[in-house]
Amino acid sequence: MSALVLDGKALAKKTEEELSARVAILKEKSGGQTPILATILVGDDPASATYVKMKGNACRRVGMDSLQVELPSSTTTEQLLAKIDELNSNPNVHGILLQHPVPAQIDERACFDAISLEKDVDGVTCLGFGRMAMGEEAYGCATPKGIMRLLEAYDIALEGKHAVVVGRSPILGKPMAAMLLNANATVTICHSRTQDLAEHIRRADIVVGAVGKPEFIKAEWIKDGAVVVDAGYHPGGVGDIELGPLSERAAAYTPVPGGVGPMTINTLIYQSVDSGERKIG
Numbered sequence: 001m002s003a004l005v006l007d008g009k010a011l012a013k014k015t016e017e018e019l020s021a022r023v024a025i026l027k028e029k030s031g032g033q034t035p036i037l038a039t040i041l042v043g044d045d046p047a048s049a050t051y052v053k054m055k056g057n058a059c060r061r062v063g064m065d066s067l068q069v070e071l072p073s074s075t076t077t078e079q080l081l082a083k084i085d086e087l088n089s090n091p092n093v094h095g096i097l098l099q100h101p102v103p104a105q106i107d108e109r110a111c112f113d114a115i116s117l118e119k120d121v122d123g124v125t126c127l128g129f130g131r132m133a134m135g136e137e138a139y140g141c142a143t144p145k146g147i148m149r150l151l152e153a154y155d156i157a158l159e160g161k162h163a164v165v166v167g168r169s170p171i172l173g174k175p176m177a178a179m180l181l182n183a184n185a186t187v188t189i190c191h192s193r194t195q196d197l198a199e200h201i202r203r204a205d206i207v208v209g210a211v212g213k214p215e216f217i218k219a220e221w222i223k224d225g226a227v228v229v230d231a232g233y234h235p236g237g238v239g240d241i242e243l244g245p246l247s248e249r250a251a252a253y254t255p256v257p258g259g260v261g262p263m264t265i266n267t268l269i270y271q272s273v274d275s276g277e278r279k280i281g
């Protein structure tokens with residue numbers, strides 16, 4: 001039996017068609033206004049520059065504008081906070097994306113938290129996280145929210161299932177666990193100090209790889225019929241999970257590339273359109 005492929009690229013493309021229509025309606029109603037996403041790139045990390053460019057391209061594809069801010073590697077926390085303040089106060093900006101990671105001298109958490117809640121379309125603020133975790137209205141963190149949207153689109157049952165999230169980062173593992181819990185899954189979070197990782201994974205109905213290490217999670221640890229979600233992307237086109245034999249044994253899996261990555265960007269755009277509609281529409 002071969003597994004169901006959770007095709008994030010196809011879902012993102014389909015959703016972009018719906019978003020384009022929504023942006024067009026907004027434009028018509030408002031006499032030409034579109035949602036605007038401000039992207040902030042600090043420093044010269046080539047991967048980050050690529051991701052920010054991909055986000056700008058996705059804005060264009062749905063008819064939205066983006067305001068691209070690029071700051072040098074020497075930027076201080078105070079300078080970045082001042083820029084975020086300026087974007088918070090700009091009524092034409094509906095969403096703010098601060099690309100992670102920022103250079104080491106910057107207090108990234110303070111900068112994320114300076115983004116106003118209604119413009120936090122990437123879901124990175126503590127306030128947004130807390131509200132989401134409590135089941136209150138807030139934009140979800142882009143990657144885990146994208147994963148939830150993908151699982152929902154493919155009718156993957158979560159209620160009562162045992163989900164194991166490997167990784168506890170602020171913008172991936174932690175919000176992922178909270179979202180799965182809100183969907184009534186029984187959630188285990190594993191991390192660098194977890195003992196018997198393989199044993200936890202063997203019991204999982206759903207495995208989410210969010211460790212950031214190539215093929216760290218071995219195929220043999222995953223039980224037959226599990227749903228496998230890989231949030232990693234590494235050179236050579238591999239993720240955090242050794243996929244090979246799983247494409248036969250799993251119930252469903254996200255390919256790398258073409259699974260979670262496109263849903264991350266799509267969710268950012270989806271939430272930016274929502275924010276634009278609330279302000280303009």
Ligand SMILES: Nc1nc2c(c(=O)[nH]1)N[C@@H](CN(C=O)c1ccc(C(=O)N[C@@H](CCC(=O)O)C(=O)O)cc1)CN2
Nearest residue numbers: 051098099100101122142143233257258259261262264
């Ligand atoms: N502020 C944020 N920073 C970062 C986030 C984030 O969600 N918010 N996530 C990651 C990187 N990231 C987006 O920023 C990202 C990574 C990979 C992809 C993607 O689509 N990958 C493709 C393959 C790459 C390619 O085609 O070149 C795939 O998986 O199919 C999208 C977004 C860290 N920083």
